[in-house]
Amino acid sequence: MKSAALRRYLRRAFTYLLAIVVALWVLAPIYLLGVAAFSEQNAIYTFPKQFVASPFSTDTIAFFLRSTGVSKAITNSVIVALLTLFFTMLIGTPAGYAIARFLFRGRDAFRLLIVSTRAFPIVILSIPLAVSFIEWDLYDSVYSLALMHTALALPFTILTTSSVFASVPRDLEEAATTLGCNQFEAFLRVALPLALPGLAAAMLFTFVLSWNEVFAAVILTVRNRTLPALVLTVLDVSPTPYKFAGGFVMLAPSLVFMFFIRKYLFNLWGRVTK
Secondary structure (H helix, E strand, C coil), rough: CHHHHHHHHHHHCCCCCCHHHHHHHHHHHHHHHHHHHHHHHHHHHHHCCCCCCCCCHHHHHHHCCCCCHHHHHHHHHHHHHHHHHHHHHHHHHHHHHHHCCCCCCCCHHHHHHHHHHHCHHHHHHHHHHHHHHHHHCCCCCCHHHHHHHHHHHHHHHHHHHHHHHHHCCCHHHHHHHCCCHHHCCHHHHHHHHHHHHHHHHHHHHHHHHHHCCCHHHHHHHHCCCCHHHHHHHHCCCHHHHHHHHHHHHHHHHHHHHHCCCCCHHHHHCCCCCH
């Protein structure tokens, strides 16, 4: 009995240790990036490196935000990410619900087709899309880039939402229909609220994908660059403080977005582990 208890204790300790190592692996670069971004510009060139921003300063961040084109690029990134989020959830949520709830010919083939769209490298898609957007007078626009990001995020969103809706008991919707709801009202009042944790996870992925995507943004925009595209194009000629501050500014919105929807993610994990 003691040996079995000892093995369980060691297994749990190893699990916690592994979780701590993974967390440090992810959080340490973010912390060091934040320290560099909120230190004085001269402190970035000093050795050994600081582990605490002392003195705390916003000079590096202010230097980056005042740089040419940065404020416009941030605005473009926010617009593109929100448009992508809207289009992706508008299309992906009903599509995922239909796959989870309805039996129709070719459903499995449709799922395979959705996954296969991610088999094409973005470099192959960007050039033909750029030519098409030029012909449609949509080139160098936040709307064309949002459409591209929507196409990139939709496969994950559809498959995620279909799995989430499949976990919602169909009996609840049938009970709602017996109480006077039609199919659409049962979806809105029963299935959709129960699926919010999974939808929040899909929204998080979509937002982060759109905010951080750079290759299509470089190909499809010239004057209306998003923030990652702008930083990439000037990275070679930028001073070191610009690079650190740019990395932190690109990272911060994803962290803020994750903070606001964290309760839905926790509920999703709680439902899975029960």
